[in-house]
Each structure stands twice: as structure tokens, then as C-alpha cells.
Amino acid sequence: MTQAKMVAWNDDITIPIEIQDIVNDRISEYNTNPEILLDWDLASKIFLCHISTRKSKKLSLHPKTQMPKKPSIPINLMTDKFGKGIAIGKASITELRTFDEASHAHRDDYHLFFLQEIGTTPIEVDFQKLKIESSCVMYIHPSQVHRMTTFENVTLSFLAINNENLKPEYLSLLEDINPVKPLYLEKGILSIISESVTLSIKISEIKQEKLYHSLLKDSCNTLVALIASQYLAQTKPTGILSRFELITKAFKSTLEHDFMTVRRPVAYAQKLHISTHYLNECVKNTTGQSISSHIQQRIILEAKRLLYHSDKSIKEIAAELGYDDYPYFSRLFTKVAGMSPKVFKKKNSV
Structure with a gap:
């Protein structure tokens, strides 16, 4: 193995002794373990770094190291956000303000449904600015990038559910209707869906029941089917595909x-x-x-x-x-x- 020589420092160049020692220590490491990347131009790089950061107390001595890149598009994970595969509830404006991540563009690894009860919720989904108004439902697919913008005087119900808790036939239906926009509900079906939401929320609160998860899963799947059926009724009224x-x-x-x-x-x-x-x-x-x-x-x-x-x-x-x-x-x-x-x-x- 060829031994690397210590840097012969020019006395005319004023470089702190500690920096000279660090460079030579680096060369010593290379001589001990040749697998370590030795940057032969390290001395000049450290000198330039020292000149440009003369007032800084900290100095980066690894010019080959790069900071890790940020994820392309943030993904909200069901387990991190809710701790389980199904979450249903009702939120008001004061609660929504605490969901800071909702205002930043992201994807979810779960299916998300909204039922707007009071007010209007502006939302941006894949470059489309939409409004979820009173008596409207909205479905957001896991592949869609979205964020909520400013809103006030809002009350809405929400359902978050992952693939594992969706019935296969309903999962297939959701793939079919994606992408969708907010859908206005007529009074009759609005009442049925609202009652389904209320029932599912009540079931979510009786955790002591032995069949708790099955009850919650079935009630939420019923809610998903009701919402999906309304979207399908608009896209294909006959229900028969050619x-x-x-x-x-x-x-x-x-x-x-x-x-x-x-x-x-x-x-x-x-x-x-x-x-x-x-x-x-x-x-x-x-x-x-x-x-x-x-x-x-x-x-x-x-x-x-x-x-x-x-x-x-x-x-x-x-x-x-x-x-x-x-x-x-x-x-x-x-x-x-x-x-x-x-x-x-x-x-x-x-």
C-alpha cells in the first residue's frame, strides 16, 4: 500500500494549528484504513472554508458528505396520525386549526371522506381548487396530493380508512370513481348518510365491546358504500357497463x-x-x-x-x-x- 505523506504546510500561509492537525489526522486515518476516502485536495478546501467562515466556530470537514434530500411529497401515515386503520369523527373550526399538516401539500396512505355540515372548506387537490360546501361529500384517494386552505365557521365529519379495512369490492369501486369532486347530496340521501356517520361515531366510542372492531369496520364500510354509490349514480345512472x-x-x-x-x-x-x-x-x-x-x-x-x-x-x-x-x-x-x-x-x- 502506498503511504500518503503528511501535508507540508507553507509558513507563509496562516492556518490555525488545529486545522493543520485535523488534515494530517485525516491522512493518518487513510494510512491505517485505505478504504477511507482521501480527498487529496482537502487541505486547500479546508483553507478556503476557513477563509470564508473565519468568524464561524464550527467547520465542516467532510466536503464529500451531502445533506439528505427531503422526501418528494410528504405522506401522512395512518398509524402515525390515528394509531389504527379506521378513524371517524366530527371536527369544528377550532379543532381543524390544530391540524397544521393539513395546510401543507401531502398524500395520505389511507382513503379520506368528508361530509360538510356547516360552512365551506376550500381544498386543493392535484392543482384543482375546490370547495366542499354544506350538504356535500368529498372523497380523496391515497394517490392524490392535496391540502386545505383557509376556512372559517366549519363543521364537518370525516372518515379515514386504510385498504386493509375496506371490503375488496368497495376498494375496487373507489378505484373506479377516482378522481372525483365534491358532490352535493339531496335531502333524503343526506339524512341517511348523516345517520350512518352518527352511528359509526357512536360505535367507535364503545371500545369495550368484544366485537368492537368488526362492528366499526362494518359500519364504516356501509358508509363508504353509501358515498361511493352516490358518485356512481352520477357517472353511470344505469349501473350497467358495456x-x-x-x-x-x-x-x-x-x-x-x-x-x-x-x-x-x-x-x-x-x-x-x-x-x-x-x-x-x-x-x-x-x-x-x-x-x-x-x-x-x-x-x-x-x-x-x-x-x-x-x-x-x-x-x-x-x-x-x-x-x-x-x-x-x-x-x-x-x-x-x-x-x-x-x-x-x-x-x-x-
Whole structure:
């Protein structure tokens, strides 16, 4: 092993003895353990650092070490926030003010439902500014980035429930209706849903019951079904899906799950065991847009979320989404969003 030599300090350069000792100690460490990264230019770096931070008492002596990056988009965890897989209750304006994290853009790892009773709750969901008004329900999917803005004189009921506590058929329904907007309830169904909320809250308070969790789970799933059925009634009044709609539904579900890694229409067709031509015919007939358009829009939605809510550079975001060719990613973003990623980031900087 080649031994590193101690730095011969020039007497004409005034550097504190303790800094000289630290550099030479670093070299000694290298000679003892060559796996330690030795920065041969460390002496000059420390000197420059000393000159620029002459008045500072602390000095960073590890120029190769970088601070860890902040998470792209914060995720509120069910276990951290509620300590269990189901939470239901009623909140007033004074209580809502204590939920500081709700005012910052985030995702949840659970499904969230609101029933607005009094006042209006402004909320921003994936770049759309919405208002949950009195007698309205609102559903937020775990994939959606959202935050609450300023509000006053508000009373609302809420339900938070994770995948494990949702019945599989209801989980599938929620995937189908996502994304949605606040939905106004007619007086009759509003009364039924309000009574269901009240019953579920009362059940949540009788923890001594032996069948407590089963009772709470069943009552909250009933509430989820009631809300989901209202959204479905608007999107498909007949309740019967055509062959084209069933295939489009399967495609959208697969796209949501695989968009980060699967980009080619033929790959989705293979997953659904049909031809690419037929899949495209089904999707275009149902939605008015091609398979490729849906794929691109889903990718760019995720890019927008990262550009808006994270501190990553555009190139880092492109790479995270699987685009090593940054110019191509920029062209795709511009095509779908109508502006370049740089312009979007500047326009939406917070």
C-alpha cells in the first residue's frame, strides 16, 4: 500500500494549528484504513472554508458528505396520525386549526371522506381548487396530493380508512370513481348518510365491546358504500357497463398501478389479453382519448406533482419517472401540459 505523506504546510500561509492537525489526522486515518476516502485536495478546501467562515466556530470537514434530500411529497401515515386503520369523527373550526399538516401539500396512505355540515372548506387537490360546501361529500384517494386552505365557521365529519379495512369490492369501486369532486347530496340521501356517520361515531366510542372492531369496520364500510354509490349514480345512472367500458375500467386500473414502468400501449394490451387495436378502440370510444394519451397524461400528472411539491430539479424528476433523455421528457411535458416543465415550476412556485 502506498503511504500518503503528511501535508507540508507553507509558513507563509496562516492556518490555525488545529486545522493543520485535523488534515494530517485525516491522512493518518487513510494510512491505517485505505478504504477511507482521501480527498487529496482537502487541505486547500479546508483553507478556503476557513477563509470564508473565519468568524464561524464550527467547520465542516467532510466536503464529500451531502445533506439528505427531503422526501418528494410528504405522506401522512395512518398509524402515525390515528394509531389504527379506521378513524371517524366530527371536527369544528377550532379543532381543524390544530391540524397544521393539513395546510401543507401531502398524500395520505389511507382513503379520506368528508361530509360538510356547516360552512365551506376550500381544498386543493392535484392543482384543482375546490370547495366542499354544506350538504356535500368529498372523497380523496391515497394517490392524490392535496391540502386545505383557509376556512372559517366549519363543521364537518370525516372518515379515514386504510385498504386493509375496506371490503375488496368497495376498494375496487373507489378505484373506479377516482378522481372525483365534491358532490352535493339531496335531502333524503343526506339524512341517511348523516345517520350512518352518527352511528359509526357512536360505535367507535364503545371500545369495550368484544366485537368492537368488526362492528366499526362494518359500519364504516356501509358508509363508504353509501358515498361511493352516490358518485356512481352520477357517472353511470344505469349501473350497467358495456364491454368497452369494462375494458376501459381495467385499463385505467392497470395504468394507475404500472404507469411508472409500463409506457407502451402494446404492453397494456398484453396485460389485458386483447389486441392493441381493440384496446385503443375501447378506450377511445369510452373516453374520447387514445391509450397513448392516457399514459402520457398520467405520467405528466406525476411530474407536475413532483415539480410543484418537491425540491428536486427537473432533471432529477425526469430520471425518477424513468426518462434519462431529458430533452425528450421536456418535449413530452410541453406537449401534454401546454408549457415547459421550467415554466410550470416557475409559475407554480410556492
